[in-house]
Each structure stands twice: as C-alpha cells, then as structure tokens.
Amino acid sequence: MTTNAKTMLATDEAMRSRHSVRKYQPGVTIPEADLNEILELAATAPSSWNLQHWRFLVFQDQKNKERLLPIAYNQQQVVDCSAVIVVLGDLEADKVFEEVYGPALKAGAIPQQAYDTLQGNVKAAYTGNPELAMKEAHTNAALAAMQLMLAAKAKGYDTVPMGGIDREALVKEFNIPSRYYPVMMISLGKAATPAHATGRFPLEKVVIKEGF
Ligand SMILES: Cc1cc2nc3c(=O)[nH]c(=O)nc-3n(C[C@H](O)[C@H](O)[C@H](O)COP(=O)(O)O)c2cc1C
Numbered sequence: 001m002t003t004n005a006k007t008m009l010a011t012d013e014a015m016r017s018r019h020s021v022r023k024y025q026p027g028v029t030i031p032e033a034d035l036n037e038i039l040e041l042a043a044t045a046p047s048s049w050n051l052q053h054w055r056f057l058v059f060q061d062q063k064n065k066e067r068l069l070p071i072a073y074n075q076q077q078v079v080d081c082s083a084v085i086v087v088l089g090d091l092e093a094d095k096v097f098e099e100v101y102g103p104a105l106k107a108g109a110i111p112q113q114a115y116d117t118l119q120g121n122v123k124a125a126y127t128g129n130p131e132l133a134m135k136e137a138h139t140n141a142a143l144a145a146m147q148l149m150l151a152a153k154a155k156g157y158d159t160v161p162m163g164g165i166d167r168e169a170l171v172k173e174f175n176i177p178s179r180y181y182p183v184m185m186i187s188l189g190k191a192a193t194p195a196h197a198t199g200r201f202p203l204e205k206v207v208i209k210e211g212f
Helices: 011-017 033-043 062-071 091-107 112-126 130-154 167-173
Strands: 054-059 083-090 158-162 180-189
Touching: 011 130, 011 180, 033 054, 033 130, 033 158, 054 062, 054 130, 062 083, 062 130, 112 130, 112 158, 130 158, 167 180
Parallel strands: none
Antiparallel strands: 054 083, 083 180, 158 180
C-alpha cells in the first residue's frame, strides 16, 4: 500500500500533536517525494558553523528492518513502521568546512580573511578534541532529528525516537564508518494506534528567569 500525504500542519499544531507512536500500520510505503521532503526539512536545522553534522541512514527494506529488530532490543515498531531512520552525527565535521564555505568565498560573499579566521576556529576546536566532536555530533544531529519528527507529523506521519539501541551492534551490522556516531533511531510511518498521552511539566518548573 502506498500513501500520499499532502497534509501540512501549522508548526504549533505539529508540536502539540506529535507524540511517540509505537504501533504502526504494517505494509505502508511512504512515497519517495514525502520521505525526501521530510528529510529535506530535517536538514534545514541550524548547526554549529553550519557544518551540518547529521546524516540519515534510511531503511525501508523489510529484510533490513528485521535485522534492526535485535539491535533495537526487539522494539516492534522497527519492523512495523514504513521506514527507520538512523540519525548519525559526524565526528569529523571539520572536514566539510571547505565544502560549506568554499562557494561563498569563490562568489566573493565572504572575504578571504573571514574564511581563514573561521577555518582556524573550526580547526582549533576539533583538533585533538574528540570530546567536543562527540558533543557537537550529538547536539547538531539531535536538532535535525527533532525537525524530522515535526516535519513528519506536519505531513501526516508519526514517529518515535529511539535511544534504546545497541550502537555497537548497529555499527557492525551495517558497516557504519567510525566517522559517524548513531545518535538515535527514528521509526516513521502511519499510526495504527494513537500514541498514549504524555504530560509535560508546567512552565513554573522549567523556566528560570534571569538566573538561579
Ligand atoms: C533521546 C530519546 C530516546 C528515546 N528512546 C526511546 C526508545 O528507545 N524507545 C521508545 O519506545 N521510546 C523512546 N523515546 C520516546 C520517549 O519515551 C518519549 O518521547 C517520551 O516519553 C515523551 O512522550 P511523547 O514523545 O509521546 O511526547 C525516546 C525519546 C528520546 C528523546
């Protein structure tokens, strides 16, 4: 079965109605155009120095989803959903600097001096600092993951983010290069059963004004 979702929700509607769905209609194929749009929207996320640390490892083949099942500690949504997206974080994001800033330099949009300074800053941050690289990979990939889930909701799909995954096994099973760290896995598809309601803390608990 192929679905075609044209729905777009307003941002606030998507945010308020998104909840983690763990029961999916099996056998639903997401049209490529929808999937691509969701991934494109996810990739509009901001990132440190615009280094775009996210990579999306997409699984739609049922056989591969079965391979993911034990890796996700048998969370059934992995096989019932339409697609599983592993959001990877780039641990060597400094390597894309030229790709990101080169065109602007060439076009004269940024001066050579600004380019050199920026490049120096990125190099200084990443050199000999794997802890920073890991934090950056997590922070930036997580922003894209959140956008992915909201974009999916806006287009009529549901998701569940999963951190409960055996990362070592995932890397081994799918030959993920050491450059990329699996930040989280997301199931994407059409809900069979609505998500159960979850509450949120009131603003008084989570907002601290002007310091502690
Ligand atoms: C980083 C992260 C990891 C999560 N890991 C799992 C998981 O492995 N399995 C699962 O069923 N839900 C997982 N969740 C979903 C949370 O349980 C869920 O977001 C939370 O209870 C709030 O519910 P809601 O998303 O329906 O609003 C995870 C959520 C996040 C943000």
